[in-house]
Amino acid sequence: MNASMDATDACDLRFGQVGLACVRVRRVDAAALCDELERRVRAAPQMFARAAVVLDLSHLLDLPDDGTVDALLEAVRSAGMLPVGLAYGTSETEALAKRMGLPLIAKFRAAYEPATGAPAAVAPAPRSEPAPAPTREPILAAPASGNVGAQHHAGSVRSGQQIYARDRDLIVTGAVANGAEVIADGNIHIYGGLRGRAMAGAQGDEKARIYVSDFRAELVAIAGQYRVFEQIPGDLEGQSVQCWLDGEKLMIARL
Template identity: 85%
Template sequence: MNAKAEVTDACDLRFGQVGIACVRVRRVDAAALCDELERRVRAAPQMFARAAVVLDLSHLSNLPDDGAVDALLEAVRSAGMLPVGLAYGTSETEALAKRMGLPLIAKFRAAYEPAAGSTSPAEPAPRAEAAPTVQREPILSAPPSDGMHGAQHHAGSVRSGQQVYARERDLIITGAVANGAEVIADGNIHIYGSLRGRAMAGAQGDGKARIFVSDFRAELVAIAGQYRVFEQIPGDLEGQSVQCWLEGDKLLIARL
C-alpha cells in the first residue's frame, strides 16, 4: 500500500505594494499622541480606524528607551490604529526594533538616513498633515516629472479593494476608482472617470506631481505624502473636474 503523498507547500510568500500610513513622532508624549490620533480616527473612521501604521522616530533629538517606545506603540493602539513596525533608520533604530520584536519598514526611510552614494539627507518619510484650505484658482498645466518613464495605462475601472501602482511613471485610469480602491503613482495621476476611492501621486516624494480627476468624489487625495481626507465633499467640488497640486506643504484643489 502506497503511503499518502506528503504536502510540503504550507504557504506562499509574496511581496507587493501595501498601503501603510506613517506616524512621525515629534515629541515623546504618549497621551498627546493618543489624543491626536484619536482625533484623526474620529474625523475619518473609514480611513484610519484599524489602519496599519509605521512609527517614525527620526525627528526626536534622542532615540527613546524601550519603555517609552512601548508607551507610544500602546498609544497608537489605544487610538484605534495598528502599529506594524518602525521606519527604517540608523543602527540604533534597528537594534530597538529587534528588542521590540518589530520589523523595520524600508519604504519609510528616516530623515537622517543618507541617500545611497550621497552625503545629503534623503527625502523625509511621508507625513500626515491637517487638512488645508481648498484653493479655487486653477492652474491648467502640469509640469513633467523628471526621470519618469512613459505613462502606465489602466483600462476600465479599479474595483473596491484593488490597488494600482505606477512605479517611476504617471498613471492614467480610463474608468472609475471605486470606494475602497487605491491608485498610486510616482508621477502624476489622470483619472478619466469618477474618483470615489484614494489617489496618491508623487509617492516617492515628487512634490511637482499632480492629480487630475474628471468626476471628484474622493475618500482621499495625497501628493508627496501631504494628504486631504474627505468625509463630505465640498459642494463646489463634488462631481466636478478638478486638479490637485502642492504649494509648499499645502495640498490645493481647484475646479478645471
Template identity: 85%
Template sequence: MNVKAETSDACDLRFGQVGIACVRVRRVDAAALCDELERRVRAAPAMFSRAAVVLDLSHLLDLPDDGAVDALLEAVRSAGMLPVGLAYGTSETEALAKRMGLPLIAKFRAAYEPAGGSETAPAAELPRSKAKTREEIQPEPDLREPILSAPAPGTSIGAQHHAGAVRSGQQVYARDRDLIVTGAIANGAEVIADGNIHIYGGLRGRAMAGAQGDEKARIFVSDFRAELVAIAGHYRVFEKIPDDLEGQSVQCWLDGEKLLIAKL
C-alpha cells in the same frame, strides 16, 4: 487685542474617516514580516514610512498567543510603520486586544457601516454564507502586490495605463512613472504613482501621487468624490466633499506643505 473665549470643554471627540493601512498576516513569522514591510517602506517611503497600520490576524488558522502577537507588532515598528490596533475578528481577537491594551479597528469602514448608519456585526462574526457575500461585495484592502498594467497603444512610454474600473480593495501602482486610469475608482480602492495621476472617470477611493517624494506631482480627476488624495506624503481626507468640488473636474497639487484642490 483679540482673545479667544475659553470654554469648559477640554477637547472635541469625533469619529472620522482616516487613512490606515491594513497589514494582513498570513503566517506567524516576525522576521519575515519585518523584511517584507521594510521592502514596502523602501519602495515608497513617502507612502509607508511611519504609516499607521492595523494588524489583521483573521487569515491565520489559529490565533497567535500574546507573545507571538507582541513580536509581530514589534516587527511592524522595526520596519518603520506604526501599529495602532488589531482588526475586527472573532471574540478571541477581541479578548486578545483587551489583554494587550489595543483597540479593535474596522479594516474597511464601509464593511461595518451600512448606508443607513445602523450597527451591524463585523463580517467575520456573521454566518459563513453571509460573510462570503459581504466579502464579495466589499473586499478587504491589504498590502498585497499592486496591479501593474502594460502601457496601452498610443500611450507615452513614461506613463502606465490602467483600462477599466479599479474595484474596492484593489491597488494600482505605477512605479517610477505617471499613471493614467480610464475608469472609475471605487470606495476603498487605491491608485498610487511615483509621478502624476490622471483619472478619466470617477474617483471615490484614494489617489496618491509622488509616492517617492516628488512634490511636483499632480493629480487630475474628471469626477471628484475622493476619500483621500495625497502628494508626496501630504494628504487630505474627506468625510464630505465641498459642494464646489463634488463631481467636478479638478487638479490637486502642493504649494509648500499645503495640498490644494481646484476645479479645472
C-alpha cells in the same frame, strides 16, 4: 508515496507594494500622541480605524528608550490603530526594532530622511500615507525599467483593488470605486470618477499632481500630504479638478 509529496503547503508567501500610514512622532508624549490619533480616527473612521501604521522616530533629537517606545506603541493601539513596525532610521533604530520584536520598514527612507541637526520642533508636518483596506485583491504593479512612459489602466478600478505605477505616471481611463486605491510615483490622471483614494508622488515627489474628471474622493495625497473627505465641498463635488502641493499644503481647484 512520500507524504511530503502529496501534502498541501501550509501557506503562500508573497511580497508587494503596500499602502501604510506613517505616524511621525514629533515629541515624546504618549498621551498627546493618543489624543491626536483618536482625533484622526474620529474624523475619518473608515480610513484610520484599525489602520496599519509605521512609527517614525527619525525626527526626534534622541532615540527614546525601549520603555518609552513601548508606551508610544500602546498609545497608537489605544487610539484604534495597529502599529506594525518602525520606519527606517539609524543603526540604533534597527537595534531598537530588533529588541522590540518589530520589523524595520525601509519604504519610508527616501521621504522621511531626517534633516541633519534639525530639532523636532521645526520638522516638516507629518506625511501620512493611508492604510490599506483589511483585505485586498492582488496588487497590480508594473516595475519601470529605463525611460518608460506612463502606465495605463483601461476600465474601472474595483473596490479592494490597488493600482501602483512605479517610477512613472498613472493614467486611468475609468472610475475608481470606493475602497479602491490608485498610487503613482509620478502624476495621476483619472478620466472618470474618483470615489476611492489617489496618491501621487508616492516616493516623495512634491511636484506631482492629480487630475480627476469627476471628483468624489475618499482621500487624495501628494508626497504623503493628504486630505480626507467625509463630505466633498459643494464647489468640488463632481467637478474636474487638479491637486497639487503649495509648500506643505495640499491644494485642490477646479480645472
